[in-house]
Amino acid sequence: MSRAPESPHGPLLPILYREIEDRCRETAESLPPWPCRRGCDDCCRRLAEPPRLVREEWRRIEIGLQGLAPEVRSEIEDRLVATAELDTGPVVCPFLELESGACGIYDHRPSTCRTYGFYQLRDGAAYCRIVEEHADRDTEASPWASKIVWGRQESIDHRLKQAYGAPIPLRQWLRERRDSTTGQQPGTS
Numbered sequence: 001m002s003r004a005p006e007s008p009h010g011p012l013l014p015i016l017y018r019e020i021e022d023r024c025r026e027t028a029e030s031l032p033p034w035p036c037r038r039g040c041d042d043c044c045r046r047l048a049e050p051p052r053l054v055r056e057e058w059r060r061i062e063i064g065l066q067g068l069a070p071e072v073r074s075e076i077e078d079r080l081v082a083t084a085e086l087d088t089g090p091v092v093c094p095f096l097e098l099e100s101g102a103c104g105i106y107d108h109r110p111s112t113c114r115t116y117g118f119y120q121l122r123d124g125a126a127y128c129r130i131v132e133e134h135a136d137r138d139t140e141a142s143p144w145a146s147k148i149v150w151g152r153q154e155s156i157d158h159r160l161k162q163a164y165g166a167p168i169p170l171r172q173w174l175r176e177r178r179d180s181t182t183g184q185q186p187g188t189s
């Protein structure tokens with residue numbers, strides 16, 4: 001299937017991830033202490049639904065899974081199978097390492113996880129309650145909220161969609177994966 005051309009500077013995804021990372025770092029550094037950090041797992045433990053992602057992101061996650069220690073991968077694989085069967089949220093993200101609270105695929109996580117806590121939808125939705133509480137602590141001595149320049153989530157979504165097609169729920173990727181390993185026709189379960 002043909003796709004719209006990616007960025008003239010190369011594949012979009014690494015460029016986009018770098019841009020998001022730069023923006024998040026700048027935001028966090030300009031307004032310390034920003035609460036997002038690796039190991040803060042509140043958002044990962046209470047997802048309204050597992051992330052949506054484009055095929056290229058899913059391909060990267062598969063690479064990330066292959067690099068995990070066997071016991072960690074085995075635990076995550078079991079939870080991926082269970083998540084494929086779920087029809088509704090909320091869910092604990094199957095990629096979360098439950099004991100440490102770290103993302104098991106941190107370097108390969110999708111864009112929605114990278115922007116979460118730093119980007120907003122136009123209507124102001126889609127950021128974390130911890131960040132929100134932090135933002136509400138706007139005082140004269142610490143004018144936090146008034147200085148936040150939120151990233152625009154729609155812009156990221158639009159660029160991803162242009163380059164790779166519409167993002168698909170994680171469950172759907174997991175079901176395709178399950179069906180391809182069991183030889184089942186996609187969509188027959």
Ligand code: SF4
Nearest residue numbers: 036040042043117128
């Ligand atoms: S978005 Fe919220 S829960 Fe997630 S890392 Fe940031 S502060 Fe923690």
Ligand code: SF4
Nearest residue numbers: 044093095096103113
């Ligand atoms: S992929 Fe990683 S960062 Fe994203 S929700 Fe899951 S555990 Fe959290």
